[in-house]
Amino acid sequence: MSLINVSNLTFAYDGSYDNVFEDVNFQIDTEWKLGFTGRNGRGKTTFLNLLLGKYDYRGTISAKVTFDYFPFYVENKAQNTIDVISDIVPDYLHWELMRELNMLKVSDDVLYRPFDSLSNGEQTKVLLAALFLKENSFLLIDEPTNHLDMNARKLVGKYLSGKSGFILVSHDRAFLDQCVDHILSINKTDIEIQKGNFSEWWENKKRQDHYELAENEKLKGDIKRLSEAAKRTNNWSHEVEKTKNGTRNSGSKVDKGYVGHKAAKMMKRSKSIEQRQHNAIEETSKLLKNIETSESLKIAQLAYHKKQLVELEHVSITYGEKKVCEDLSFTIEQGDRIALAGKNGSGKSSIIKLICGEDIGYTGTFRRGSQLQISYVSQDTSHLQGNLTDYARNNGIDESLFKAILRKLDFSRVQFEKDISAYSGGQKKKVLIAKSLSEQAHLHVWDEPLNFIDVISRIQIEELLLEYQPTLLFVEHDSEFCKHIATQVVEL
Known part of the structure; x- marks a missing residue:
């Protein structure tokens, strides 16, 4: 077991004013099966490229492992599949390759066919087999399920569930549930890691969002109530202060010391209310940062004249x-x-x-x-x-x-x-x-x-x-x- 430490990671593309990541910190255990999720355009593939050293960034990424990325780029797709695998993993052992292909239900005759004659699903499985032939690597697997049919997804999910030491980018909920034990999520304002599969992460997120929305409504009510109380107390304090220069209704002389003490007490109470109001505002600022807005969509389909x-x-x-x-x-x-x-x-x-x-x-x-x-x-x-x-x-x-x-x-x-x-x-x-x-x-x-x-x-x-x-x-x-x-x- 070793750790990948990400500290104060900040990155923006050249010419962009917006950071993709800003002061991001987290730690990954290289034994984990890590599902990587987040909305489109948030930077999942960018982060994988940062791990691969493709871009300059501020902060540190320290790791005692090498990284390998899926899908591999195949330069010459006309050559036989076995030669494609040899280009990717020059020192592979044949029996190990056959073991991986057998787990993926790929017949060995594909090895002696041109790579471009394989179906998309067969190509995906062959490249995954090559990926897991690499030793001492932490594997970055970017959306392997695209172009896989439902049965193939179940098969690849079962295959990955028997592996460890990878980050898997996928948006297929059932597939993630089948083969990951941690979730790395890119949120609106941060990156977080949580133990469990996708469904567990999603339920936790919904609970957290629900709690924050309820807490936000409660604090907004508190702020309004405290604001009104502070205003009333302030007004009372000023009214009491004014009486120092006047007389009581009975005509007796005003005790200025008593009135000043009372005004000061009310002012102190006003300040206390204002501080509580400030604290409530501070608390609301910590909420709702990672709640994803997903407004409902509409469709206006035309009615057809026949059933x-x-x-x-x-x-x-x-x-x-x-x-x-x-x-x-x-x-x-x-x-x-x-x-x-x-x-x-x-x-x-x-x-x-x-x-x-x-x-x-x-x-x-x-x-x-x-x-x-x-x-x-x-x-x-x-x-x-x-x-x-x-x-x-x-x-x-x-x-x-x-x-x-x-x-x-x-x-x-x-x-x-x-x-x-x-x-x-x-x-x-x-x-x-x-x-x-x-x-x-x-x-x-x-x-x-x-x-x-x-x-x-x-x-x-x-x-x-x-x-x-x-x-x-x-x-x-x-x-x-x-x-x-x-x-x-x-x-x-």
């Missing part, structure tokens, strides 16, 4: 000689929230393309309602570039509504001035979702919408869908999201 929007009867889709899905039948009716489920390569994206109107060869019966307006969110964000104003105009959506949704999804106003291509992966996905929520549509079709998106935003989107109940067809491998949202699951 049934889409129907597939015994549909099969073939690419060349490969049949990607066969004999599929289901209907989409207004109010349905249908999850398309199945392994990677089972034809989920092909079905979505067919429904969205792409020219895909199929057999069977496919009917789509006339003049059906569909809003589509794709997996791919690589095409996003330019500023948000131009993006809204080019896509024919209301700019004010579009930006208001992004604000609710935790975009700062500074983000509005940046080029979209400079956004984090999660922020780019939020742009696509905000666009979809701004569009006039009868049916929303979302293909893996939550890749890279932080947990709090996922919960916001869940609450939106449960409140407004739009008609939705989606592919998503986050099991918690599917459990909460789907009214029907179509298994491919």
